[in-house]
Amino acid sequence: MTDTPKDRLTGFIARHGTIVMFLLIVLVFGTQAPNFLGPDNLANIIKQASFIGIAAIGMVFVLLTAGIDLSVGSVMYLGPLIAGFAMRDFGVGVAGGLLVAVAAGAIMGAINAFLIVYLRIIPFIVTLSTLFFFRGFGAWLTSSRQFDFPDEIRAFGLSSVMGIPTPILFFVAIAAIAHVVLSRTTFGRQVYAIGNDPAAAEKAGISTWRVKAGVYIICSTLAALSGFILIAQIGRLDTGFGEGREFDVIAAAVLGGASLFGGIGTAFSAVIGATMIQAVKTGLVFTGVSLYLQPMLQGLIIFVAVFLDSFRASQLEMLQRRFIRPL
Amino acid sequence: MSRQTQTLLGFDRLRKEYFGVPAVTDLVLDVPVGQVVGVIGENGAGKSTLMNMIGGVVPPTSGQMFWKGQAYAPRSPGDATMLGIAFIHQELNLFTNLTIAENIFVDGFPTRFGLIDRAEMRGKTQALLEQLSLDASPDTMVDHLAPGERQLVEIAKALHRDAELIIFDEPTTSLTPRETARLFETIERLKADHKTILYISHILSDVERLSDRIVVLRDGELVAEGPTDEFDIPRMITAMIGRELSGLFPKRSAKPRGETLLSVQGLSQPGVLDNVSFDIRAGEIFGLFGLMGSGRSEMARILFGLDPYAAGTVTLNGATLAGSVRDRIRAGMAFVTEDRRAEGLMMDASIMDNLSLVSIERFGRTPVALLDEKAIAAKTEALKSDIQIKAGSIAVQPVRSLSGGNQQKVVIGKWLINEPALFILDEPTRGVDVGAKYEIYALADRLAAAGNGILFISSELEEIAGVCDRVMVMNRGEVMGTFDAPPFVDTEILALAFGEQAKTREVSA
Structure with missing residues (x-):
């Protein structure tokens, strides 16, 4: 294969397309609105991205096994809600509430996992059902009324450690842990194996049901945690909280490079994807684009990014094609 | 004992x-x-x-x-x-998105403090790879390995598990001769x-x-x-x-007729084909021989409209073909691909669904073209007995449960309903046993005798020499020469295929 500078450039862009795209978007907004690139705003973008980002990290685990979890938006709602009851009625405090939210998320994930792994119902249908069930359960608990958290929770949500906002710390820590789990543990590597070839994974003696159950539990746990961290900044829980967020979460993971067909993606896919979506949202506000045009532009930018990604795949294939005679 | x-x-x-x-x-x-x-x-x-x-x-x-x-x-x-017990299948059970070392240890990684101990995994893998003389880093992605190398990884996996x-x-199905020789050495060592x-x-x-x-x-x-x-x-x-067995190959039952069926002129695509020209007559089995990387399958894909070409013309029955695969199927082309599992069959669908796939449009009835299930059943059932597919119920039994030769018959059969004029058979007997091979040769002969043209692509010299009327040899995307009549001499064909004597040989090109 001849290696012209053009080929090398194409190859570089093809391999690191998401990052290149990301930097371009940031630069364009930066030239339009110089404040956009200020450290305060960049920190703010990451802070706001942490909500979708933490859930998207969980989603990456599920996507890696070629599964899907549509219930994350409802888990974001029900997890913190149960934690809220525990804090208000049993006085468990913020730390206790956090643990309850995480535990509730884990249980919801276990319900998904049970239906998917044990009853062998496809993930799409299972999580579509639990999407309604979990939210419905919350609506029944609250009679569809707004739920007010004890005041102490906002002190936690708005706190910072050494100048770094707590949500960012959680986001970074979870991304780092997820990265280690995916790349350096038996469980993590088996997640990749199952996504690549489920039949071969079975034959290789991998306990596929355990790994699959694991990813749904992780996904719901992180969704509940992300919900709790955002609620901690607001202090109350509306009945529509988290509604439709499953799509933001899936979009973030895919935008960052996770494949819906399994086997491809990393914890950083979620971080990059979520930050990118948030940067676009914030950038549109900064550049003064009409509020009514913003959703359309968001949709367009997500489409272009994913389109470039598929273009990238075909380019990579072209570059790797073997020629049988000199050109 | x-x-x-x-x-x-x-x-x-x-x-x-x-x-x-x-x-x-x-x-x-x-x-x-x-x-x-x-x-x-x-x-x-x-x-x-x-x-x-x-x-x-x-x-x-x-x-x-x-x-x-x-x-x-x-x-x-x-x-x-x-x-x-370890299996080394034709299709390997490796994870292409993991490294060699990870594939070997995937069911039980060595760990330290709960994390995978990469150093130990790498060391042990290195030892296994050396034992099998596979010169690759344990951290190489399996995606980047050639078929023969992947097979050695599979063997390393078996050794690691003390099989x-x-x-x-x-x-040996997807191995080059050199990889095959290496496999045999490995087996001796095992x-x-x-x-x-x-x-x-x-x-x-x-x-x-x-x-x-x-x-x-x-x-x-x-x-x-x-x-x-x-x-x-x-x-x-x-x-x-x-x-x-009276012979490995059936006697040809009819001679090719005179008229040209397929004419390929100056077919070129940079990096793949260079100025390929040939004609196939009605009733002719036209052999195409080449080693791996000679461009034989690439040419078949281009002929069928799957891949683009920069220059040249393809004429079938006097009409110049330019369009897509659909147009070429309508014009009377049929393509039995090299990889029947991935490209030729829906493995989990029934035999009937597979047989009716290409010609499904013919079975549309009524203004909205609802399918005439009875006609499909009748037609495919007739086909099954005609080409002798050994199976139970064709409506129920999935193609996956058939043996290789019967699967291949289904692939050929699905084209037959369409009554094509030109069959491209790419390695039609790969992974098929002696008896079924004979049946496939006989089927090719029958199709030719009915006036069809057949482009018979193979990397097995004996069958090329045994069943074809003429043999064209390719190397690196070029036609090296064509032998116009049997008997075909193995050594001459091979010499051309290796590109040793190029076009100076005394054969018509």
Whole structure:
């Protein structure tokens, strides 16, 4: 294969397309609105991205096994809600509430996992059902009324450690842990194996049901945690909280490079994807684009990014094609 | 020695039925420790079914298996693996998104403080790779390996798990001659390490060369078994097909007619083909021979409209073809691809669905073109008996459950309903046994005798020489020469294929 500078450039862009795209978007907004690139705003973008980002990290685990979890938006709602009851009625405090939210998320994930792994119902249908069930359960608990958290929770949500906002710390820590789990543990590597070839994974003696159950539990746990961290900044829980967020979460993971067909993606896919979506949202506000045009532009930018990604795949294939005679 | 110590794996009246049809019938056999046992048999002789039972993929209907004298009844592939049975299939069970080392350790990584101990994994993998003389870093992604290298990784996996029985199922199908030679060395080495090996292949000379003992299956029954010295290739063939084969190739039943059916002029695509020209006459089986990377399959794809070409014309029945695959199918082309599993068949769909796939538009009735199920059933049923697909119910049985030769017949059959004029057969007998090969040759002859043209692409010299009217040889995307009439001489064809004497030879081009 001849290696012209053009080929090398194409190859570089093809391999690191998401990052290149990301930097371009940031630069364009930066030239339009110089404040956009200020450290305060960049920190703010990451802070706001942490909500979708933490859930998207969980989603990456599920996507890696070629599964899907549509219930994350409802888990974001029900997890913190149960934690809220525990804090208000049993006085468990913020730390206790956090643990309850995480535990509730884990249980919801276990319900998904049970239906998917044990009853062998496809993930799409299972999580579509639990999407309604979990939210419905919350609506029944609250009679569809707004739920007010004890005041102490906002002190936690708005706190910072050494100048770094707590949500960012959680986001970074979870991304780092997820990265280690995916790349350096038996469980993590088996997640990749199952996504690549489920039949071969079975034959290789991998306990596929355990790994699959694991990813749904992780996904719901992180969704509940992300919900709790955002609620901690607001202090109350509306009945529509988290509604439709499953799509933001899936979009973030895919935008960052996770494949819906399994086997491809990393914890950083979620971080990059979520930050990118948030940067676009914030950038549109900064550049003064009409509020009514913003959703359309968001949709367009997500489409272009994913389109470039598929273009990238075909380019990579072209570059790797073997020629049988000199050109 | 007692039976327990001599025999690694034994079968006692082992039987398996599918849809009421026995695939393995009351098999009684012992596999001795430390030997290479060649397993041969025709299409549907029961080899795959037997292997699936050994591997825990399907349970026997009745009878028993023994492992080192103990009753052995695996409930899952995991059971077989744990006991020390490893399979090296045609399609490998590797994870392309993981490294070599990760593939080897995927069912049990070495860990330190809960994290994978990469240094240990790398070290052990390195040792295994050296043992198999595979020169690659343990951190190489399997995606980047050639087929032969992947197979060695699969063998390394078996060694890592201390497999005592390694079953090779058509392991040379996708290997180059050099990779094959290396595989054989590896097998010799495994045998020296007292591993027991079952070697399944349709390439009888390989089986003869490698095996200590030979087991012949026919219609699910054991028909012959003994030391390899007692078998020569004619005896193997006779045992496999249950009769003397008059020849490996059927006599051509008609001569090609005069008129040109397909005309290819100056077909070129940078990096792939250079100025390829040839004609195929009605009623002709036109052979195309080339080594790996000669451009034979690439040319077939271009002819069929799957890949682009920069220059040249393709004319079929006087009409110049320019459009897509659909247009070419309508113009009368049929393409039996090299890889029938991935490109030729819907493996989990029924035989009927596969047979009616290409011609499904013909069965549309009523203004909204609802499918005429009865007509489909009648047509495909007739086809099944016409080309003799051995199967139970074609409406129910999935193609996956058929043997290789019968699968290939389904691929050819799905085109027949469309009544094409030109068949492109790319490696039509790959992974198919002697008897079924004969049937496929006979089918090609029949199609040609009916006035069709056939582009017969193969990397097997004997069959090219045995069935074709003319033979064209390609190398690196160029036509090296064409032999116009039998007898075709192996050495001359090969010399051209290696590009040794280029176009200066005295053959018409």
